[in-house]
Amino acid sequence: MAAVKLINVSKVYDGKNKVVHEVDLEINDKEFVVLVGPSGCGKSTTLRMIAGLEEISEGEIFIDGKLVNNVQSKDRDIAMVFQNYALYPHMTVFDNMAFGLKLRKFSKNEITERVNHAAKILDMEHLLDRKPKQLSGGQRQRVAVGRAIVRKPKVFLFDEPLSNLDAKLRVQMRAEITRLHQRLEATTIYVTHDQTEAMTMGDRIVVLKDGIVQQVDSPMNLYNRPANKFVAGFIGSPAINFIDGKIVKENGLAFISREKLISFQLSPDNSEKLIPYIGRDVTLGIRPEEFRIESKGGYKINVEVDLVEQLGSDVYLHFNLEGIPFIGRVKPTMDFRSRKEFELYFGSEMIHLFDSAEGKKIN
Amino acid sequence: MKKYLVISIAIILGVMTFLPFLWMISASFMSTGAANTYPPKLFPDKFDFSHYQNLLTRLNLARYLLNSLVISLGVTFFSLLLNSMAGYAFAKYRFARKKRLFKFLLSSMIIPGQVTMLPVFLILKNMGFINTYFAIIVPGMASIFGIFLIRQYALSIPDSLIEAAKMDGATELQIYFRVILPLCKPILVTLGLFTFMGTWNDFLWPLIVMTDSSMYTMPVALANLMSEHVQDTELMMAGSVITIVPVLIVFLALQKYYIKGIMMGSVKE
Numbered sequence: 001m002a003a004v005k006l007i008n009v010s011k012v013y014d015g016k017n018k019v020v021h022e023v024d025l026e027i028n029d030k031e032f033v034v035l036v037g038p039s040g041c042g043k044s045t046t047l048r049m050i051a052g053l054e055e056i057s058e059g060e061i062f063i064d065g066k067l068v069n070n071v072q073s074k075d076r077d078i079a080m081v082f083q084n085y086a087l088y089p090h091m092t093v094f095d096n097m098a099f100g101l102k103l104r105k106f107s108k109n110e111i112t113e114r115v116n117h118a119a120k121i122l123d124m125e126h127l128l129d130r131k132p133k134q135l136s137g138g139q140r141q142r143v144a145v146g147r148a149i150v151r152k153p154k155v156f157l158f159d160e161p162l163s164n165l166d167a168k169l170r171v172q173m174r175a176e177i178t179r180l181h182q183r184l185e186a187t188t189i190y191v192t193h194d195q196t197e198a199m200t201m202g203d204r205i206v207v208l209k210d211g212i213v214q215q216v217d218s219p220m221n222l223y224n225r226p227a228n229k230f231v232a233g234f235i236g237s238p239a240i241n242f243i244d245g246k247i248v249k250e251n252g253l254a255f256i257s258r259e260k261l262i263s264f265q266l267s268p269d270n271s272e273k274l275i276p277y278i279g280r281d282v283t284l285g286i287r288p289e290e291f292r293i294e295s296k297g298g299y300k301i302n303v304e305v306d307l308v309e310q311l312g313s314d315v316y317l318h319f320n321l322e323g324i325p326f327i328g329r330v331k332p333t334m335d336f337r338s339r340k341e342f343e344l345y346f347g348s349e350m351i352h353l354f355d356s357a358e359g360k361k362i363n
Numbered sequence: 364m365k366k367y368l369v370i371s372i373a374i375i376l377g378v379m380t381f382l383p384f385l386w387m388i389s390a391s392f393m394s395t396g397a398a399n400t401y402p403p404k405l406f407p408d409k410f411d412f413s414h415y416q417n418l419l420t421r422l423n424l425a426r427y428l429l430n431s432l433v434i435s436l437g438v439t440f441f442s443l444l445l446n447s448m449a450g451y452a453f454a455k456y457r458f459a460r461k462k463r464l465f466k467f468l469l470s471s472m473i474i475p476g477q478v479t480m481l482p483v484f485l486i487l488k489n490m491g492f493i494n495t496y497f498a499i500i501v502p503g504m505a506s507i508f509g510i511f512l513i514r515q516y517a518l519s520i521p522d523s524l525i526e527a528a529k530m531d532g533a534t535e536l537q538i539y540f541r542v543i544l545p546l547c548k549p550i551l552v553t554l555g556l557f558t559f560m561g562t563w564n565d566f567l568w569p570l571i572v573m574t575d576s577s578m579y580t581m582p583v584a585l586a587n588l589m590s591e592h593v594q595d596t597e598l599m600m601a602g603s604v605i606t607i608v609p610v611l612i613v614f615l616a617l618q619k620y621y622i623k624g625i626m627m628g629s630v631k632e
Contacts, residue, residue, distance in 0.1 A: 052529075074531070074533070104532050
């Protein structure tokens with residue numbers, strides 16, 4: 001197993017189209033790192049550069065302390081699972097998994113042993129004689145994972161491996177891959193556009209946008225302490241609510257939204273950081289679950305709910321404030337469909353303030 | 364009612380197409396002169412194998428059969444190898460001016476083969492290939508049509524398969540032989556069939572480059588035989604049967620792949 005290090009890695013197409021900007025990243029041995037971001041953010045390109053399938057325009061990539069910029073994929077000792085599985089259609093499951101070992105001239109016994117072992121781990125011993133077209137999507141993905149693990153590579157790369165599966169299977173495979181990682185303790189780099197996958201699977205998450213790393217942190221830190229407005233908006237479902245306003249000085253500091261529907265006193269802990277922003281445009285971010293129905297202190301807003309979604313465990317309340325759609329997520333403590341007007345409360349501890357112009361977090 | 368009408372028309376057309384073929388086979392077994400009697404006979408009174416015997420022993424047809432076989436197999440083998448390599452490269456490799464080069468090659472398809480016959484003949488003559496198997500095999504080794512056919516097919520192979528093979532540790536040649544070629548099987552069979560039949564049946568080019576009678580291919584030898592034994596219908600028919608049978612066997616054996624190949628090339632999955 002090995003650490004992976006990216007120093008100032010960039011990718012430029014046709015000499016002008018820069019899709020990955022100076023990525024610096026250190027992935028520790030045995031770590032599960034997820035690259036996440038909207039489509040076109042450069043996450044797959046970054047992964048493919050690590051895999052050696054894309055040339056590195058600038059910067060350096062080290063695997064296990066060795067510079068691999070000019071090392072071919074096959075000599076990097078990595079394995080990759082592709083989005084469309086990329087199984088060889090003319091080979092049986094056994095041969096698909098054994099192909100890499102055969103090319104590397106492993107003995108027959110060793111190959112059989114490794115393939116059988118992997119098949120056992122993935123619970124597909126009964127499928128070894130089948131061809132890929134006789135398998136379901138989930139089984140195919142399992143074969144693709146099996147093909148990667150028989151090689152016992154230093155690093156596993158996953159390129160959106162679950163996006164071709166249906167929702168139920170995705171949840172199941174997600175858990176399976178996480179368990180597999182715990183069992184094999186292999187350094188893993190996983191690319192996805194699904195923030196739920198990122199949050200549930202990663203030891204650390206790298207959030208990318210337009211080829212630029214926005215934040216690298218643990219899932220909980222990303223959620224609770226997003227570095228900027230983009231990360232705050234990308235991580236979390238339903239998404240965080242944003243509303244623009246200003247910071248004013250009023251017995252200490254206070255936030256006032258544009259149409260003054262939200263106005264509250266800011267906690268004095270952050271005053272120092274916020275003083276430079278007095279009078280400037282800022283954006284307030286409140287996660288849906290920060291809204292409460294009962295007052296336990298905190299600030300009150302009066303809202304008119306236009307849609308109630310009952311999920312059983314939670315209730316989503318949709319409402320508008322100053323023309324901006326908001327979602328509140330509350331516990332089903334009462335019948336929310338019987339009336340429209342509610343008083344919602346939120347505390348000032350878990351609110352996020354961003355510089356409206358640059359988007360970076362300021363509190 | 365409409366169904367029966369269609370079926371009867373199909374049967375009539377089928378019989379009309381098959382009848383000359385059937386008569387060719389049956390006449391080849393008739394004794395000398397029996398094919399030209401009036402009213403014409405559809406089947407021989409008794410089976411006479413002497414024409415076949417004659418062709419294969421006295422008239423040296425075995426030699427021509429061997430020539431045809433060596434040449435057709437040679438052209439098929441090399442054209443499959445080279446066309447698939449080129450087609451794969453055009454489909455999956457990134458290199459400078461790929462599109463322009465491919466368009467240039469395609470545009471050469473509009474030049475009729477007869478135009479290039481003389482220059483190709485002169486080149487082969489300078490190389491000393493006239494009256495050797497190479498005179499037919501070398502010019503047939505690669506064709507734009509073949510490259511185009513393979514390219515179109517190879518385009519439908521996902522890039523990730525090639526990348527997966529790379530990650531598995533395969534070299535470029537291993538990828539080509541162990542991943543690409545097996546996947547291209549239907550189109551290779553189709554192209555192989557086209558090439559084999561085309562070469563086997565080709566008359567004009569072997570006639571030009573094979574001046575020594577011992578190097579004749581079947582169609583040339585047969586045409587030669589006709590001018591000598593014009594009145595011997597039964598012998599001609601036996602010669603025709605010998606010429607057709609190998610192609611027929613190849614076609615029937617590969618027919619199911621051939622149809623699959625044509626379908627798969629046209630519809631991208």
